[in-house]
Amino acid sequence: MSTANEIVIAGFGGQGVLFAGKILVYAGLLAGKEVSWLPSYGPEMRGGTANINVIISDTPIGSPIITNPGMLVAMNQPSLEKFENDVQKNGLIIVDSSLISLKVKRTDIKTCYIPATKLAEDAELKGLANMVMVGKIAKELGIFDLDIVKKAASKSIPARKQDLLAPNIKAIEIGLAYC
Amino acid sequence: MTEKVLMKGNEALAEAALRAGCRHFFGYPITPQTEVAAYMAKRMPKISGTYLQAESEIAAINMVLGASAAGVRAMTSSSSPGISLKSEGLSYLAGCDLPAVVVNIQRGGPGLGGIRPSQSDYFQATRSGGHGDFHLIVLAPDTVQEMFDLTIEAFELADQYRMTAMILGDGMLGQVMEPVDISREGTVSTVAKQWALTGTKGTRKKNIINSLYLNEEELEMLNFKRFEKYAEVEKIARTEEYFIDDADVIVVAYGICARIAKNAIDEARKKGIKAGLIRPVTLWPFPKLQLKAAAAKAKAFIVVEMSMGQMIEDVELSIRCSRPVDLCNRTGGMVPTPDEVLAAIEKAARAERS
Numbered sequence: 001m002s003t004a005n006e007i008v009i010a011g012f013g014g015q016g017v018l019f020a021g022k023i024l025v026y027a028g029l030l031a032g033k034e035v036s037w038l039p040s041y042g043p044e045m046r047g048g049t050a051n052i053n054v055i056i057s058d059t060p061i062g063s064p065i066i067t068n069p070g071m072l073v074a075m076n077q078p079s080l081e082k083f084e085n086d087v088q089k090n091g092l093i094i095v096d097s098s099l100i101s102l103k104v105k106r107t108d109i110k111t112c113y114i115p116a117t118k119l120a121e122d123a124e125l126k127g128l129a130n131m132v133m134v135g136k137i138a139k140e141l142g143i144f145d146l147d148i149v150k151k152a153a154s155k156s157i158p159a160r161k162q163d164l165l166a167p168n169i170k171a172i173e174i175g176l177a178y179c
Numbered sequence: 180m181t182e183k184v185l186m187k188g189n190e191a192l193a194e195a196a197l198r199a200g201c202r203h204f205f206g207y208p209i210t211p212q213t214e215v216a217a218y219m220a221k222r223m224p225k226i227s228g229t230y231l232q233a234e235s236e237i238a239a240i241n242m243v244l245g246a247s248a249a250g251v252r253a254m255t256s257s258s259s260p261g262i263s264l265k266s267e268g269l270s271y272l273a274g275c276d277l278p279a280v281v282v283n284i285q286r287g288g289p290g291l292g293g294i295r296p297s298q299s300d301y302f303q304a305t306r307s308g309g310h311g312d313f314h315l316i317v318l319a320p321d322t323v324q325e326m327f328d329l330t331i332e333a334f335e336l337a338d339q340y341r342m343t344a345m346i347l348g349d350g351m352l353g354q355v356m357e358p359v360d361i362s363r364e365g366t367v368s369t370v371a372k373q374w375a376l377t378g379t380k381g382t383r384k385k386n387i388i389n390s391l392y393l394n395e396e397e398l399e400m401l402n403f404k405r406f407e408k409y410a411e412v413e414k415i416a417r418t419e420e421y422f423i424d425d426a427d428v429i430v431v432a433y434g435i436c437a438r439i440a441k442n443a444i445d446e447a448r449k450k451g452i453k454a455g456l457i458r459p460v461t462l463w464p465f466p467k468l469q470l471k472a473a474a475a476k477a478k479a480f481i482v483v484e485m486s487m488g489q490m491i492e493d494v495e496l497s498i499r500c501s502r503p504v505d506l507c508n509r510t511g512g513m514v515p516t517p518d519e520v521l522a523a524i525e526k527a528a529r530a531e532r533s
Contacts (some may be wrong), residue, residue, distance in 0.1 A: 022356070026185055029358050037185070037356035041211060041294070062442035063435075064355050067516050 005141065006066045008083055009133065010051035011075025011096075016130035019156065020073075021052035023134050026152035028056035031144045036064035049078050056143065071140065073133055075116070077102055094136055096129060112136070119174050128171035135175020146176060183358035188326040188348060189214035191359045192282060193222070195330035196254050199365030201280070202228035203253040205242035207235060207261060210294045211350035212284035215256040236261040240268030240281070247277040248388045250375025252334055252367075256282035258350070259300050260291055262308070269343055270309030274390025276374075276405070278337035280330070281315070282346045284353040287512035295512025296350035298434060301489035304347050305463040312402050314409050316344040317462040319433040321419075323357035329460075331365040338372075340412055347462060349485065351435045351514065416464040418457050422448065426455030428527045429473055431494050432483040433459050436515065440483050443520035452528045462490070470497035479527040480504040483520055485513070503530070 007024070009017045018039050028035040038053040053066040068088040074080035075096045084106060087093055091109045098115035114136055116129040125131075131153075138149050153168050186194070193215045196204070204223060206216040216232065223230035229246075233239035239255045246253035257265060262283045272279050285300050287293035304317045316336050318329040326348065333344035379385050392398035421441060423429060428447075432440045437458040447454040457473055459466050474480075480502055482491040488506045495504050507523035509515045 022185070025356065029183065029185060035185075035358060038351065039354055039356075041350070041354050061357075061438075062445070063439040063517055064351070064357070065439070065514060065516070067518070 005056040005143070006069050007054040007056075007071040007073065007137065008051055008066055008069040008086075009054065009073040009075070009137075010049060010079030010083060013048060013050045015050070015075050016127070017050050017075060018052050020130040020134045021054045022156045023149065023152045024054050024056065024137060026155050027138065027144045027148050030148050030151055033057060033143070034059065034061050036061045038064040049076065049082070051079065051083075056141070071137065073137060074100060075129065075133065076100065080104070092140060094133065094140070096133070112140070114175070114178055116175070119178065120171055123170065123174055125167050125171045125174075128167060131168050131171030132175040132178070135172040136178060137175075138172070139176050146173070181360050181362040183360050185356050186323060186359050186361070187214055187354060187356045188320075188323045189284065189353040190218050191323045191327040191361065192330045192346065192348070193218035194361055195327040195365070196280065196334070197222060197226065197228070198361070198363065199252060199331045199334040200367035201252040201254050201334060202226070203243075203246040203251050204229065205231050205233050205239040205246070205253070205255050207233050207239050207257065209258045209261045211286060211296070211353045212256050212258045212282065214353065215282060215284070236264035237267065240265040241271075243279050243281070244268055244272055244275065244277060247272070247279050248275065248376050250372040250377055252278075252280070252338070254280040254282070256284065258284045258286045259288050259297070262300060262303065266303075266309040269315065270307070270311050270313065271390050272343050273307075273309070273313035273315075274311065275388045276341040277388065278341050279343045280333045280337055280346070281343055283348065285347065285349045287510070293512040294350065296352070296435065296514060297485050297510065297512055298349055298436065299486035299489065299510060300347070301462065301484070301486055304345055305465065305493070308345070313405065314342070314412075314463055316340065316342055316412065316415075316464075317347050318344060319347050319460060319462050320352060321434050321437045321458060323352070323355060323359045326352060327359050327361055328363070331363065334365060336415070340408060342412070347434070349434055413464040415461060416466040416468070417460045418466045418469045419460060420469075421456035421458070423455035423457060423473055423477070425453050426476075427453045427478045427531060428455070428481065428524050429477040429479070430454065430456045430481045430483055430520065430524065431459070431470070431490070432456065433462060433490065436483045436485060439515055439517055440520050442517035443524060446517065446521050447524045447528075450525075452524060454524045454528070459490075465493045465497065467497040470494060471499075474498035474501050477502060478531045481507050481520075481523050481527055483507045483515055483523070485515070486510055503527070
């Protein structure tokens with residue numbers, strides 16, 4: 001029952017997967033789409049695995065829960081192992097290859113390896129691998145342009161932390177440019 | 180067009196309370212409703228309101244009682260185990276005929292249970308939530324927008340009927356973030372609260388707010404009167420209906436389960452099964468008449484809920500058991516999937532044909 005715009009982003013608590021999801025739903029909202037953002041909450045937020053269900057849709061959203069994502073973004077190995085089999089046929093898995101040595105086993109889906117953590121560190125944007133992923137996801141979705149993603153980032157970053165906007169956008173641009 | 184903002188259900192609910200003129204919030208932290216208290220803690224001091232983290236849930240509900248007796252709009256929020264602690268206060272509020280808004284963002288139970296979403300406090304909410312003959316008005320939002328809208332309405336209904344209005348949500352509705360239009364201001368109560376304890380200033384007879392009546396005839400009469408009021412409140416029962424005009428199989432679900440059911444109904448319709456949804460928006464009063472009317476045409480019902488089967492009793496009572504009613508449920512923090520609901524619809528459709 002899923003569509004391509006049902007995205008699960010998963011990683012360790014602290015990698016910013018919830019925030020990455022927030023920027024995507026804000027971009028969706030600004031682009032006039034229906035959106036929902038459903039986090040895993042509870043003990044996993046305290047250092048274990050965290051994941052976020054993001055839906056960006058042209059029609060009203062029924063259940064905000066994603067059983068079979070069209071896109072899985074794995075930012076650590078346990079997440080890839082946990083969700084790989086849930087991804088719908090012909091779906092996409094994006095893997096942070098700087099943290100995950102494991103390869104995707106399934107052959108009925110598209111796979112994309114991007115060393116997001118390393119790309120961020122090389123650009124002196126340590127900790128912004130999540131934003132590199134936002135850029136990559138936006139590129140794969142192809143439903144909003146960079147301006148909307150920039151505006152979404154600006155809206156998601158609190159007023160008193162707007163100095164963080166520029167590095168976040170730089171990281172998003174790295175993701176957008178990565179092939 | 181007003182710009183929508185992204186908010187978590189818990190935050191939208193808290194913002195709605197502020198827009199409804201609530202300036203007194205008494206709480207105690209518990210997952211998964213903590214964002215309500217956190218939002219209030221941040222905002223109340225900036226608008227000259229009172230945010231108070233009480234020493235316990237029991238203290239918090241009694242602070243609500245005190246504030247309400249003084250004539251102001253007051254609210255508390257908690258999650259399942261915390262609501263059990265508040266049940267004494269809920270009964271006293273009813274016994275005193277005081278308006279209040281109480282939020283239950285349900286989690287799995289019984290006992291301390293878990294922190295994942297649940298609907299297993301349905302009986303507790305709809306039967307009364309405390310000792311004695313009384314009811315709460317129970318509103319069940321299914322989107323972040325409704326977390327906002329129904330909270331404003333809860334304050335209005337509470338004042339209008341001098342009752343506690345409960346928002347019965349669940350952990351998922353509390354945590355999910357969706358676009359919400361928060362431009363609507365609540366109507367700050369225009370009902371003059373002549374019963375409130377505001378000080379006589381030597382100009383009027385004193386008001387007394389009390390729930391102790393040792394004269395049994397007087398107490399019986401008060402209960403009769405209160406139930407005459409409840410009969411009036413029954414008229415606010417309402418539903419959202421989805422594809423029910425030609426439906427053979429009607430799913431009845433509230434809150435997040437209704438949204439899951441909609442996905443399943445869409446799939447069932449694609450397969451040629453005439454399925455529809457009745458979503459009770461008010462759980463007390465329960466929309467008995469709407470269910471009864473639907474039973475005249477539908478052949479089978481399915482209740483989808485995150486409990487061992489609680490609302491199903493109200494559905495069976497409403498339709499006088501005139502149609503088969505199946506239960507499709509998960510509990511303890513587990514959430515039914517659209518596929519599970521679809522399987523239940525297909526089963527009911529098959530049974531109805533054979």
